[in-house]
Amino acid sequence: MPASTANKVLFGLTNVYYAVATEGENGVFTYGAPVRIPGATEMSTDPAGESTSFFADNQVYYEAEANQGYEGTFNFAKLPTSFYVDVLGQKLVNGGLFENSNAKSKRIALLFEIDGDVQADRFVYYNVSVSRPGTASKTKEDSTEVNTVELNFKATPRPDGAIKWVTGADTPKEIYDAFYTQVTEPTEVPAG
Known part of the structure; x- marks a missing residue:
């Protein structure tokens, strides 16, 4: 697509799904059919991993960064029974x-x-572990305040190094349209 049809801004959150992952003996992941989690209200992620500096000759001689994926939270109106x-x-x-x-x-x-x-x-984050959500509520007062469920997660690299993939302006229509029918694996994966 020409640059003029690419997104200039992003906003909102919708269509959250999970697909149960199975790791084979050879480290290859397969996934079940995606299942929708309705009622997503908010999400945030932070990069996980550290940067290491090696000093020599009175300066930073070598810099290395460990990409350990992401840590984040999702908030939902309520998690479906199927998720539990x-x-x-x-x-x-x-x-x-x-x-x-x-x-x-x-x-x-x-x-x-x-x-x-x-x-x-x-x-799509490919290798995600989630923590059990807690429960929080408070008494109803003059107005009703809806409770949400916060889900903490970690998206770590699979054995092949894959962490996430995001569609773009040049993603083929058939891949974009079928995104929620199965977990999309990029067909062309560049060398790490």
Whole structure:
């Protein structure tokens, strides 16, 4: 696409999905079908990793940066029961969610989009672990304040080094349109 059709600004958050990841014996990840998490209200990420400086000859002689992915939070109106079962390993018992200390969380791919002035940018983080969300609420006063659920996550590199992929102005229409039907793997991956 010509530069004039590329986004100038990004805003908003919508279409958050998770796909349960399975790591094969050879370190290759496969993913289940993406499942929507409705009610996303906010998200933020920060880069994870450190920068190291080596000094020689009275100056910085070598600089190295470790890219360990991202750490972040998502806020939702409410997480669906499927997320607690599929990802956090909780069980449905007597119509409610039962949490056991022996439950094992699963890795997921996390998909979402941030709208733009031309077209939404669609993101996928490939190797995500999430923390169990807490519960918070307060009494209802003169007006109703809606509670949200905060989900902390870490998006770390897969064994092949892949962390995330974001659509762009030149993403083929068929890849863009099928983004939420399966976890998209770039067809051309440059050498690290």
